[in-house]
Amino acid sequence: MDRRKFITGTGVGALAVGLGSVSQVHAKDVIKWKMVTTWPKNFPGLGTGANFLAKLINEMSGGRMEVKVYGAGELVPPFEVFDTVAKGSAEMGHGVSLYWKGKAAAAPFFAGIPFGLTAAEMNAWLYHGDGLKLWQDLYKPFGLIPEPAGNSGVQMAGWFNKEINSLNDINGLKMRIPGIGGEVIRRAGGTPVNIPGGEIFSSLKSGNIDATEWIGPYNDLAFGFHKAAKYYYYPGWQEPGSALEVLINENAFKKLDKDLQIIVRQACRVSNDELTAEYTAKNASALRTLKEEHKVNVKKLPDDVLKKLRTISDEVVADLAKSDAASKKILDSVVSFREEVKAWHDISERAYLNARA
Numbered sequence: 001m002d003r004r005k006f007i008t009g010t011g012v013g014a015l016a017v018g019l020g021s022v023s024q025v026h027a028k029d030v031i032k033w034k035m036v037t038t039w040p041k042n043f044p045g046l047g048t049g050a051n052f053l054a055k056l057i058n059e060m061s062g063g064r065m066e067v068k069v070y071g072a073g074e075l076v077p078p079f080e081v082f083d084t085v086a087k088g089s090a091e092m093g094h095g096v097s098l099y100w101k102g103k104a105a106a107a108p109f110f111a112g113i114p115f116g117l118t119a120a121e122m123n124a125w126l127y128h129g130d131g132l133k134l135w136q137d138l139y140k141p142f143g144l145i146p147e148p149a150g151n152s153g154v155q156m157a158g159w160f161n162k163e164i165n166s167l168n169d170i171n172g173l174k175m176r177i178p179g180i181g182g183e184v185i186r187r188a189g190g191t192p193v194n195i196p197g198g199e200i201f202s203s204l205k206s207g208n209i210d211a212t213e214w215i216g217p218y219n220d221l222a223f224g225f226h227k228a229a230k231y232y233y234y235p236g237w238q239e240p241g242s243a244l245e246v247l248i249n250e251n252a253f254k255k256l257d258k259d260l261q262i263i264v265r266q267a268c269r270v271s272n273d274e275l276t277a278e279y280t281a282k283n284a285s286a287l288r289t290l291k292e293e294h295k296v297n298v299k300k301l302p303d304d305v306l307k308k309l310r311t312i313s314d315e316v317v318a319d320l321a322k323s324d325a326a327s328k329k330i331l332d333s334v335v336s337f338r339e340e341v342k343a344w345h346d347i348s349e350r351a352y353l354n355a356r357a
Helices: 002-016 046-058 078-087 119-128 131-140 179-187 197-206 216-224 250-254 258-292 304-323 326-349 349-356
Strands: 030-036 065-070 092-095 144-152 158-160 172-176 192-193 231-234 243-249 296-299
Touching: 002 172, 030 046, 046 092, 046 144, 046 179, 046 258, 065 197, 065 258, 078 092, 078 131, 078 243, 092 296, 119 144, 119 192, 119 243, 119 258, 131 158, 131 258, 131 296, 144 250, 144 258, 144 304, 172 197, 179 304, 197 216, 197 349, 216 258, 243 250, 243 258, 326 349
Parallel strands: 030 065, 030 092, 172 192, 231 296
Antiparallel strands: 092 243, 144 243, 158 231
16 A cells, blocks of 8 residues: 555544544635745655645645645745745745754754764654754744654765865865855865755756755756766765754644644654655665666765865864854754764664674
């Protein structure tokens, strides 16, 4: 049975019934919300993940809510999603927190930090550590409620039109890379560029940028980056477990009946789990396509390059912590959780994968 049909048809359907949702709702009573996204309309994984979440809310509410999704540029430009939801012009947004550094310096920490938490570790920190509470505290002054909306897992380091054999090869490199990773590239001698996903291919093809990170094989294949760059490097040191986010306007949320509030939150949680699983499955098949059909040159970044990037990354996040109280509090929490879970993963996940290899 299709996983999504199973979720919407049984698990969350049962939840909706248990919460007392109704099957027939008068049109005038339907609560209509808009969801704006930073992703191209219906883009695999990201855009379709937003669609999936909206469909969950619509069905779980028994028709009492209707969430309509708008892709990047349909209602507002991709980088205006945060402000649009904060102002209440749309009730929900779907994106990633690393885009909002200009709003709150600590925001990128909730997408993940270079050499930080994996997808499983990120979810553990958010749901069973103090991650989600810290995230909510950070966004509260803006009238926003954040919720996790999926995780891409360990990403790729990116597509390059030159080989990277040493850190010197990054010097002068123009690379599309946002957030904390972008500052690391800057300190390594490169020039970080922050452009929306829909503009990356043309910029890479034209030579306006020399390299780009995006996500991983699933989404990179959809954008056709293999037609614009020669080398595909791993691992994604800059985003080891990039968490996507849902932004909810706090005032709109408070106007909902209690059961609808629960439905919205639980739909976000189901969507978070579903999209994370989707990335694991679809990245695997897309990687095979890139290698076997398109003969993509997949290469590992040299160990000494990764080691130096790790050193620079630690310096960047440390400087952020010194300059911003919220960043320090969040970074301390992330690092503490990473070190605690590392002891377990060293003898579980890492040990098992090494043995399986």
